[in-house]
Amino acid sequence: MELESQHVKLLCATAEGDRRAFAKLYQATSGKLYAVCLQLLQRRDLAEEAMQEAYVKVWHNAADYHNDKGSVLVWMVSIARYRALDILRSASYRRETRESVQEQADSSGPQGALFEQRDKVRIDECMDTLEDGQRQMIQLAYFRGLTHAELTEHTGSPLGTIKSWIRRGLQKLKRCLEP
Known part of the structure; x- marks a missing residue:
């Protein structure tokens, strides 16, 4: 069976509340969704959180999928991407990132912070x-x-x-x- 038609079949069964179909859909697509989340968030814990929220949304909205929105995988990837972007936009993520960067700068000492700042300035100059x-x-x-x-x-x-x-x-x- 073609992969896309298998995804459609599993998603339709998921829309009817079939947990086994949902588990199979998860097995078939989770690697791709995780990769998308990890690429955007750069942290495993946050990528796992975004992916979990994405699959909850897929479970609740499976009946809303329509073929004209693209393939099932594209539809699911877009849900995962938006969940990851929501996390990136959140205030807690920005605060955690600032604290993490500060801890790294503190642990690398003044020389590491100087190199990091110099690289950032250089990138900004090149962007200009x-x-x-x-x-x-x-x-x-x-x-x-x-x-x-x-x-x-x-x-x-x-x-x-x-x-x-x-x-x-x-x-x-x-x-x-x-x-």
Whole structure:
């Protein structure tokens, strides 16, 4: 059976309250969802939290899925991404991140903090050398976690243009940051 049709079948059964189908759907998709969450959050505990919240939402909203929203996996990944982005936006995440960075700076001593600050300044200086479109796309994609499709929607620019801005911007950043 084709993977997508298997996902649809499992999701439909999940919508009817079938826990076994939900467990199979989890087994089939959890690796991908976890990878998405971990990539955005950079912490296992937060990625697991986002993934758990995403699967709770999938369980409760399985009946709301429609084929015109894309494949089941794409629909589930978008739920997981939004849960991860919600965590990133939360005040507690920002506070924990600040505390973690401060602890790392304290443990590495003044020299480590100096190197870290110098690298941050260098990255900021290199970002300032980018064209406006390149800088905006890189900030939205890498610092706010928007996908190419969301960038297209957000900016109204064609997908090819967005990809070009990001590619050229990253190449320019790489050249700027190389010793």
